Amino acid sequence: MTFFRGTNLRKSFLALATPVALSAAIVAFGHAQNATPAAAARPRSTVGSQGPLPVHEVFTKASIDSGGTLFQQNCAFCHGKDAGGGESGPDLTRSKLVTSDKNGEAIGAVIKSGRVEKGMPRFTLPDTDVMNLVAFVHSQQDKAMSQTGVRKGVDVSDLQTGNVEAGKAYFNGAGTCSTCHSPTGNLAGIASKYEGLKLEEQMLYPSDAKAKVTVTTSARKTLTGQLSYIDEFTVGLTDSDGIYHSWPTDNVRYKVDAPFKAHVALFDKYTDADIHNLMAYLQTLR
Amino acid sequence: MTSLRNTSLLTLAAAAILACTRLSSAQNVDAAWLTHPPADSWPAYHGDYSGKRHSELTEITPQNVKDLSPAWIFQTNQSLEIKATPILVDGILYFTLPDNIWAIDARTGHQLWRYTAPPNKAFHIGQRGVSIYKGSLYYMSSDAHLLSLDPKNGKVRWDVEVADASKGHWATMAPLIVGNHVLVGASGDFDNLQGFIRSIDAETGKTQWQWDATPPVGTAKKATGGSAWMTGTYDPDLNLVYWGTGNPTPVLTGAPRPGDNLYTCSIVALNPETGKLAWAFQPSPHDTHDWDAVETPVLVDGDFHGQPRKMLMQASRNGYFFVLDRATGKSLLTTTFGPVNWSKGIDKNGQPIPNPEKEPAPDGRIIAPDEGGLTNYRSPSFDPKTGLFLVNASPSFSIYFAKPADGTYGWAGADYGVWSKSVLEAIDYQTGKIRWSHELGDGRSGAGVMTTASGLTFTGDVAGNFLALDTSDGKTLWHMGSGGHISSPSITYELDGHQYVLTSSGGVLFAWTLPRAPHSGTHQAE
Numbered sequence: 001m002t003f004f005r006g007t008n009l010r011k012s013f014l015a016l017a018t019p020v021a022l023s024a025a026i027v028a029f030g031h032a033q034n035a036t037p038a039a040a041a042r043p044r045s046t047v048g049s050q051g052p053l054p055v056h057e058v059f060t061k062a063s064i065d066s067g068g069t070l071f072q073q074n075c076a077f078c079h080g081k082d083a084g085g086g087e088s089g090p091d092l093t094r095s096k097l098v099t100s101d102k103n104g105e106a107i108g109a110v111i112k113s114g115r116v117e118k119g120m121p122r123f124t125l126p127d128t129d130v131m132n133l134v135a136f137v138h139s140q141q142d143k144a145m146s147q148t149g150v151r152k153g154v155d156v157s158d159l160q161t162g163n164v165e166a167g168k169a170y171f172n173g174a175g176t177c178s179t180c181h182s183p184t185g186n187l188a189g190i191a192s193k194y195e196g197l198k199l200e201e202q203m204l205y206p207s208d209a210k211a212k213v214t215v216t217t218s219a220r221k222t223l224t225g226q227l228s229y230i231d232e233f234t235v236g237l238t239d240s241d242g243i244y245h246s247w248p249t250d251n252v253r254y255k256v257d258a259p260f261k262a263h264v265a266l267f268d269k270y271t272d273a274d275i276h277n278l279m280a281y282l283q284t285l286r
Numbered sequence: 287m288t289s290l291r292n293t294s295l296l297t298l299a300a301a302a303i304l305a306c307t308r309l310s311s312a313q314n315v316d317a318a319w320l321t322h323p324p325a326d327s328w329p330a331y332h333g334d335y336s337g338k339r340h341s342e343l344t345e346i347t348p349q350n351v352k353d354l355s356p357a358w359i360f361q362t363n364q365s366l367e368i369k370a371t372p373i374l375v376d377g378i379l380y381f382t383l384p385d386n387i388w389a390i391d392a393r394t395g396h397q398l399w400r401y402t403a404p405p406n407k408a409f410h411i412g413q414r415g416v417s418i419y420k421g422s423l424y425y426m427s428s429d430a431h432l433l434s435l436d437p438k439n440g441k442v443r444w445d446v447e448v449a450d451a452s453k454g455h456w457a458t459m460a461p462l463i464v465g466n467h468v469l470v471g472a473s474g475d476f477d478n479l480q481g482f483i484r485s486i487d488a489e490t491g492k493t494q495w496q497w498d499a500t501p502p503v504g505t506a507k508k509a510t511g512g513s514a515w516m517t518g519t520y521d522p523d524l525n526l527v528y529w530g531t532g533n534p535t536p537v538l539t540g541a542p543r544p545g546d547n548l549y550t551c552s553i554v555a556l557n558p559e560t561g562k563l564a565w566a567f568q569p570s571p572h573d574t575h576d577w578d579a580v581e582t583p584v585l586v587d588g589d590f591h592g593q594p595r596k597m598l599m600q601a602s603r604n605g606y607f608f609v610l611d612r613a614t615g616k617s618l619l620t621t622t623f624g625p626v627n628w629s630k631g632i633d634k635n636g637q638p639i640p641n642p643e644k645e646p647a648p649d650g651r652i653i654a655p656d657e658g659g660l661t662n663y664r665s666p667s668f669d670p671k672t673g674l675f676l677v678n679a680s681p682s683f684s685i686y687f688a689k690p691a692d693g694t695y696g697w698a699g700a701d702y703g704v705w706s707k708s709v710l711e712a713i714d715y716q717t718g719k720i721r722w723s724h725e726l727g728d729g730r731s732g733a734g735v736m737t738t739a740s741g742l743t744f745t746g747d748v749a750g751n752f753l754a755l756d757t758s759d760g761k762t763l764w765h766m767g768s769g770g771h772i773s774s775p776s777i778t779y780e781l782d783g784h785q786y787v788l789t790s791s792g793g794v795l796f797a798w799t800l801p802r803a804p805h806s807g808t809h810q811a812e
Contacts, residue, residue, distance in 0.1 A: 069407050072407050072408065072409060072410075073384075073407070073408075073409070073410040073428075074410060076409055076476075077409050077410075077411035080476065080697065081454075081476045081696070084697075085697075085700055088657075088658065088703070090702075091700065119729065119730065119771075121365060121366075121367065121771070121792075122365060123365050124365045125365075153687075153700050154650070154687050154700055158648050158649055158650075158687070158689065159649060159650070160649075161648075161649040162649075197702070200650065200685065201685075201702060201704065204652075204683075204685070204704045204705075205683075205704045205705045207705070229749075230727075231727055231747060231748075231749040231751060232725070232727075232747065232751070232762060232765070233751070233765060263705070264705060267625070267652065267654065267683040267704070267705070268625065268627070268654075270652055272643070272647075272649075272650070272651050272652060275650070275652060275685075276649055276650075
């Protein structure tokens with residue numbers, strides 16, 4: 001159900017020359033248990049510290065507080081009370097989209113249009129409410145990134161327990177990965193593209209992969225394109241010109257080509273050690 | 287306090303005499319009514335006390351369901367999804383969204399009144415409906431208060447705090463009403479809180495008794511949690527209420543709370559007069575995956591392997607399907623109904639044995655099902671004719687993490703869904719075998735299930751299609767794209783001699799019925 005994941009931010013953006021204006025407001029909503037004050041200065045090297053803090057608009061305490069209330073009402077069940085991830089929504093304090101947002105242009109768009117395909121509804125809220133939510137989410141990310149030594153969530157360093165050789169053997173053997181993937185072909189540089197949790201998620205199931213579909217109509221016409229819609233009753237594709245076509249499933253023959261679905265068959269077969277070893281091997285493909 | 291059994295016998299006798307002449311009205315919804323709901327009503331969350339969500343109505347059949355047409359549509363104009371089961375009494379439907387109650391005319395779908403709660407900071411995850419008894423509506427607010435309202439106009443008569451929202455409690459449930467007991471609970475597993483079931487006097491709002499699922503907060507080496515945040519079921523003959531309790535807290539980290547963590551992730555049988563525990567069965571001993579066992583404890587009377595039994599069935603979030611003898615709590619059958627990889631098998635009591643290797647760990651563990659579970663709060667249905675237990679299942683895999691830095695408060699870990707799909711499973715309760723499956727698409731469907739005596743199953747798919755299936759084989763007989771995400775199960779009732787089906791999608795309510803001769807249009811108005 002997740003639609004984007006914050007990755008470890010250490011290398012995801014350039015060091016910024018401008019000093020960061022940090023809102024020192026500590027968000028106090030009804031039941032904050034152990035709010036951690038924003039650190040005055042970032043220690044040089046701590047577990048989970050991720051480099052410079054993001055640059056964004058300075059928000060007022062009133063706006064952050066108001067956003068905190070709205071967040072509890074509308075967002076917390078999926079994203080967690082502190083925006084650190086929850087029932088079905090990702091950890092917003094580790095979100096690259098949040099990091100890149102300056103003044104609501106990115107976060108606001110997600111709030112307003114939702115991520116319907118991932119289970120996040122659209123929210124019809126007045127602009128001031130949206131901006132207050134933006135303020136709260138930024139304040140939570142700043143706060144989380146300022147914590148020292150107690151960073152929650154999953155770090156790249158957590159995912160280093162596997163064995164490279166065993167992973168390589170699994171890749172080429174029992175895992176059957178090598179039937180579709182090659183370390184010098186479609187996986188070349190994969191560890192430079194993704195790291196940590198994001199790499200592991202992509203490895204287990206590349207949820208952004210697009211399926212193809214070939215449809216043969218009753219008039220014996222065949223079309224191939226990207227699968228854009230499928231349910232029990234209708235199949236829809238987008239052709240190479242970007243044009244969408246759909247048909248009732250009982251009037252046509254169609255074949256979905258989704259090689260990434262082979263990953264589903266592996267879920268039952270993996271041991272946890274297999275996953276950790278595979279991760280170790282994939283992380284060598286820089 | 288009189289024994290409920292005697293009162294309900296008396297009222298039943300009285301009801302039998304009055305049955306022909308009774309004018310239905312919200313004033314008359316009493317124990318007899320709730321025990322045997324008239325065909326022109328759906329007076330409680332599950333429809334009746336059993337939780338079967340099975341209707342005896344037969345006007346809509348597998349042959350004519352293809353003609354099902356909209357009678358009316360009601361728009362809440364809210365962005366929240368309807369997760370409520372509407373209730374129907376005397377031609378009026380009452381249903382909810384968080385902070386909202388509507389009363390609408392079941393003939394036209396026009397609004398009679400709307401109640402809106404004062405702003406509050408609690409979670410607004412969902413609201414599952416109001417309950418009715420003797421001329422009062424009972425509503426659990428998002429911030430865990432119980433309100434008694436006048437069904438005529440939505441005016442609040444009294445408001446009592448059930449749990450302290452400032453500590454992290456919130457509420458979603460439709461109360462279960464047994465005699466003059468309004469049975470409620472609250473939730474909140476982002477915090478370490480004590481779960482409970484409380485009985486509140488329907489008339490005065492005073493607490494009659496409370497049953498605590500877990501020891502007081504701060505008890506060494508003991509779990510908190512065990513929230514009762516869904517509606518239980520009731521057997522008037524055994525005079526026991528059955529309830530599922532939520533997961534322990536801290537949620538993903540088990541070390542601070544060694545042992546089974548009773549009574550979290552449990553099915554409990556309580557005496558409604560006293561709150562005394564008759565028996566408990568634990569679907570998930572020492573849960574570390576957020577798999578509360580709050581799914582409907584469905585009560586079925588019938589044959590089990592050649593013997594008449596009073597059974598309780600639950601398709602649980604952790605991936606197991608249980609059949610229990612509901613008089614004793616003893617296991618009759620335990621089986622999985624989809625991918626499950628976290629247990630080492632089943633113990634002598636029919637309870638799964640959690641595999642310690644599958645507790646969340648710093649480098650991650652692959653777990654089936656995912657945190658949302660193989661099924662979730664949406665109601666299943668039991669069809670007596672076929673002996674099928676029908677449930678929306680989501681085969682799924684996820685990765686679970688926990689490390690000391692996550693602490694021992696609230697979530698205390700992180701989990702990430704990797705893949706899921708949805709399928710309607712028809713489980714033969716005698717064997718646990720799946721008789722048929724109906725694929726519902728990639729992702730999660732939350733439509734819940736309702737069956738009717740004519741052999742129909744109503745549900746919905748991931749794409750937002752309302753579906754009517756043939757209960758005998760799962761084949762689709764009717765569908766309608768709803769334009770939204772379906773988050774509530776259907777209900778059905780009779781109105782003016784015709785059967786209606788009510789479904790919801792997003793913030794919109796749809797009433798369906800069979801086409802009839804056009805209205806003559808000759809008004810008799812003076």
